[in-house]
Structures are given as structure tokens and as C-alpha cells.
Amino acid sequence: xxxxxxxxxxxxxxxxxxxxYIYPARFRRAYGHQMAQTFxxxxxxxxxxxxxKGLLDLWVHTLYDLVVTASTEQISAGLSLLKQFFGLxxxxxxxxxGLNLDxxxxxxxxxxxxxxxxxxxxxxxQDPQVMQKKGALFVVADGMGGHTKxxxxxxxxxxxxxxxxxxxxxxxxxxxxxxxxxxxxQVIYQDNAANFxxxxxxxxxxxxxxxxxxxxxxxxxxxxxxxxxxxxxIRSGQVxxxxxxxxxxxxxxxxxxxxxxxAKAQGKNxxxxxxxxxxxxxxxxxxSEQVQDGDVLVLCTDGLHTLISEDELRTIVEQYGPQESVxxxxxRANENGGPDNITAVVVRxxxxxxx
Amino acid sequence: MKPVERDPxxxxxxxxxxxxxxxxxxxxxxxxxxxxxxxxxxTDGKLRMGPGTLYGSIKRMLAxxxxxxxxxxxxxxxxxxxxxxxxxxxxxxxxxxxxxxRLAQLxxxxxxxxxxxxxxxxxxxx
Numbered sequence: 001x002x003x004x005x006x007x008x009x010x011x012x013x014x015x016x017x018x019x020x021y022i023y024p025a026r027f028r029r030a031y032g033h034q035m036a037q038t039f040x041x042x043x044x045x046x047x048x049x050x051x052x053k054g055l056l057d058l059w060v061h062t063l064y065d066l067v068v069t070a071s072t073e074q075i076s077a078g079l080s081l082l083k084q085f086f087g088l089x090x091x092x093x094x095x096x097x098g099l100n101l102d103x104x105x106x107x108x109x110x111x112x113x114x115x116x117x118x119x120x121x122x123x124x125x126q127d128p129q130v131m132q133k134k135g136a137l138f139v140v141a142d143g144m145g146g147h148t149k150x151x152x153x154x155x156x157x158x159x160x161x162x163x164x165x166x167x168x169x170x171x172x173x174x175x176x177x178x179x180x181x182x183x184x185x186q187v188i189y190q191d192n193a194a195n196f197x198x199x200x201x202x203x204x205x206x207x208x209x210x211x212x213x214x215x216x217x218x219x220x221x222x223x224x225x226x227x228x229x230x231x232x233x234i235r236s237g238q239v240x241x242x243x244x245x246x247x248x249x250x251x252x253x254x255x256x257x258x259x260x261x262x263a264k265a266q267g268k269n270x271x272x273x274x275x276x277x278x279x280x281x282x283x284x285x286x287x288s289e290q291v292q293d294g295d296v297l298v299l300c301t302d303g304l305h306t307l308i309s310e311d312e313l314r315t316i317v318e319q320y321g322p323q324e325s326v327x328x329x330x331x332r333a334n335e336n337g338g339p340d341n342i343t344a345v346v347v348r349x350x351x352x353x354x355x
Numbered sequence: 356m357k358p359v360e361r362d363p364x365x366x367x368x369x370x371x372x373x374x375x376x377x378x379x380x381x382x383x384x385x386x387x388x389x390x391x392x393x394x395x396x397x398t399d400g401k402l403r404m405g406p407g408t409l410y411g412s413i414k415r416m417l418a419x420x421x422x423x424x425x426x427x428x429x430x431x432x433x434x435x436x437x438x439x440x441x442x443x444x445x446x447x448x449x450x451x452x453x454x455x456x457r458l459a460q461l462x463x464x465x466x467x468x469x470x471x472x473x474x475x476x477x478x479x480x481x
Contacts, residue, residue: 023407027411027414030414031410031413031414034387034410034438034439035387035406035407035409035410036406037387037388037436037438038387038388038391038406038409038410039406041388041391041433042388042391042406061403061405062405062406064405065404065405065406065407065408066405066407068407068408069405069407069408069411070407072411073407073411100427102427102437318436319435319436320435321429321435321437324435348437350427350439
């Protein structure tokens with residue numbers, strides 16, 4: 001792991017972000033990010049003009065503003081709830097959330113490999129009805145098998161997931177996503193089975209791939225994965241891993257069998273416990289989570305997440321827009337040796353509260 | 356949209372925060388901090404608006420159709436982080452004009468009662 005790089009967030013801003021929790025959740029989701037951004041600008045200006053005294057002065061003023069406006073917003077949120085209760089106001093439907101996505105994707109061969117076996121796709125439906133019902137889909141896959149077509153496996157995974165996901169008309173998006181990955185597993189497995197009659201041979205020489213898929217719809221993100229390609233949400237200075245790491249090491253740590261250090265000492269660092277294409281059935285991890293305005297979703301292969309720390313990841317996506325971020329992330333992984341293919345998808349979420 | 360058909364007068368008088376934000380946006384689209392700076396500049400630093408007051412007002416003004424989001428992009432003068440920009444809607448334009456007229460009439464009354472020494476100081480010191 002690499003030491004965290006310089007922090008671009010002052011302690012004042014961190015404290016202010018904590019204070020934002022006294023506002024109603026809906027208000028915080030819509031404006032929290034912008035408020036923290038504005039506060040940071042004010043801090044910079046206050047420090048420039050009057051140093052520590054300026055900063056203190058700003059804090060006094062801001063605390064007063066915080067208390068007064070948070071009470072106003074809490075009262076208004078309470079009144080709105082009351083009105084809903086008496087049927088005077090309708091619950092805001094999901095469609096009222098204007099979901100704006102800023103997306104960037106990048107894949108790189110790295111410095112040691114002969115072939116890029118990673119694959120990635122991003123689909124943001126143009127049709128508002130499809131967007132409202134199924135949302136936007138992002139998939140990253142890391143193929144393996146080297147000489148035996150790992151690149152084909154990852155390509156098949158991302159394309160099948162996309163096709164199956166959007167054909168499925170179910171409203172249960174988590175199940176829909178899980179099913180799409182299971183289906184991709186079937187497709188790759190069938191292909192392997194046609195080439196290798198013996199099950200042992202298939203396991204040894206067949207092509208396989210990891211897969212992580214994320215859907216952003218309304219104010220939620222759904223994530224499904226198998227293998228060690230992962231997804232993260234970066235929000236208010238925190239990095240949260242939202243996919244399950246099916247690497248052998250992570251599995252030992254999760255089940256409590258070994259500590260991370262013990263597991264890493266076993267020399268099975270690049271073994272994974274789940275992947276697509278090798279068995280007829282596949283257990284796919286799936287989860288979902290509320291998204292907030294300003295959240296950044298990151299999907300990546302192990303060629304990235306094993307080479308940079310979570311702190312570095314956070315610093316980069318907070319500092320740069322998605323385009324610049326994917327470039328920086330790939331560069332950083334290459335600077336650290338680039339032993340594997342590197343793939344990153346960065347999506348910045350803006351939720352417009354159109355109430 | 357409904358608010359466009361509404362009578363601008365129905366929103367008057369505006370709260371000082373809303374009026375200042377409308378004035379700040381009258382000549383240019385701005386992001387949150389840009390609005391704060393403009394207000395501070397126009398009032399010689401006398402009016403300092405906190406982020407809570409600013410975004411609470413922005414929320415209500417968006418709902419009332421006075422302003423709208425005009426995009427999201429970095430401000431090269433500050434840093435490379437993306438910022439939400441806001442601008443006046445046509446309705447917002449009419450409302451800020453109506454409010455300015457209402458205040459001008461009040462100032463005329465004050466002047467008639469000799470509370471203000473001369474036109475050059477109108478709207479001056481608070």
C-alpha cells in the first residue's frame with residue numbers, strides 16, 4: 001500500500017461537513033456538497049485576508065447561519081411531512097430526482113502484460129423511460145486465462161450483462177443485475193464446455209473473468225459482482241467499498257480464518273474464489289445503497305485497487321472531474337509498477353431536487 | 356411551468372436574501388460562492404451571507420421558478436472542482452424588477468418627507 005498523499009481538505013471543512021448532518025437529509029443530499037464547497041472558498045478567502053482571526057470570525061458567522069437555517073429547514077421538512085400525512089402534498093416520486101451523470105472510462109495495458117484482458121462499458125439510456133425504469137449501467141471485467149482468451153471472456157461478460165439487463169423488464173433492479181451476471185457466466189461456461197470435454201481441463205485451461213456491474217437509477221446505486229474487480233462510492237471524504245472482494249486473501253479475512261497479514265503470507269495473493277465461466281452455477285454478490293448529490297462511483301479492476309490506497313483514490317476523484325480522474329488513476333497505477341491491466345470507470349452523480 | 360404565468364407582484368415583498376441573490380444574478384450567471392462575493396462587494400462587505408442562508412434561499416427560489424441551474428463546470432479563477440451555476444429565469448427577471456420598483460417608490464416617499472438629503476444619496480448608507 002502507498003502512503004496517503006497530501007490532504008486537500010482542511011480541518012475546518014471537515015468539521016463543517018459534519019455539522020451539515022443537522023440539516024434534513026433531503027436538503028443535505030441536494031445542497032450539502034455545494035455548501036461545503038462554498039464554505040471552503042470562504043475559508044480560503046478569510047485566511048488570505050485576515051489569517052487565523054479571519055477564520056475564527058468566519059466560523060462565528062457560519063455557526064450562527066448554521067443554527068438558524070438548519071432549524072428553518074427542519075421545520076419546513078416537518079411541515080411537509082405533516083402535509084403528506086394529511087394528503088395535502090404528495091410524496092415526491094423517484095422521477096422527481098433529476099439524475100445527472102458525468103462519466104469517464106479508461107483502460108490501460110499496464111507495464112508488464114502483453115495483452116489487455118480487461119473490458120468495460122457504460123450505458124446511459126437516451127430514452128427517458130428506459131432511464132427511469134432501468135437506469136444507467138456500468139460494467140468492468142478482468143479476463144483471465146492469458147493464452148486462452150481472457151480478453152474474449154471479459155468482452156463476453158460486459159456485453160452479455162448489458163444485453164440481458166436491459167431486456168429484463170423486471171422492476172427489481174438488484175435481482176435483474178444479479179441475473180444478468182449469472183447469465184453471462186452461463187454463456188462463457190457453455191463456450192468453455194464446447195472446447196473442453198473434461199471438467200478438470202475446463203477448470204485448468206478454460207477462460208474466465210471477474211465482473212462488477214453497477215446501476216444508477218433514481219437515487220440508488222445497485223452493485224453486483226463476482227471476483228476481485230470492485231466498486232466504491234466516495235462521499236463527503238469517505239471511501240466506501242460496495243462490492244465484495246472475492247480474492248482468496250479477502251475471503252480469509254472476511255471469514256475470520258486469518259488476519260490480512262497472515263493471509264498475504266500464504267503466497268496466494270492473486271487467487272480469486274469466484275469467477276465467471278468456470279462453473280455452471282455462480283454465486284453473485286449483490287447490494288444496493290442510497291446515492292447523494294456529489295457522490296462519485298468508481299468501478300475498477302485489481303490492476304488499480306491493489307496499487308493505490310483508498311486515500312489516494314479519494315484525493316484524486318475529489319480533486320478532479322471524471323475525465324481527469326481516470327487518467328490520473330491509470331497513471332498512478334503505472335507509476336507504481338503497472339504489473340497488471342488497469343481499468344477505471346468514474347461516475348459523478350448530481351441529483352437535482354426538482355421539488 | 357406554472358410559476359411563469361404567475362403575477363410577479365404576488366411574491367413581493369422579497370426577503371433581503373432573495374432580493375440580493377436576484378440582484379447578484381441580474382447581470383451574470385454565477386455559482387454559490389460567486390453570488391456571495393458579488394453580494395459582499397455590492398454592500399461593501401456589510402452583508403455576509405452564510406452557506407445555509409444562501410442554499411436555503413436557492414432551494415426556495417428554484418421551487419418558485421425565479422432561478423434555474425445553468426450548468427456545472429469548474430471556475431478557473433478558483434480551482435478545478437466542478438461548480439453548479441445558477442441564472443435568472445424570465446420570471447425571476449420580472450420579479451426583481453417589480454421589487455426594485457416597489458423599493459424606489461418607498462425611497463421617493465422618504466425623500467418627500469425629507470428623510471433623505473438628496474437624490475445622490477438614495478439607496479446609500481444603511
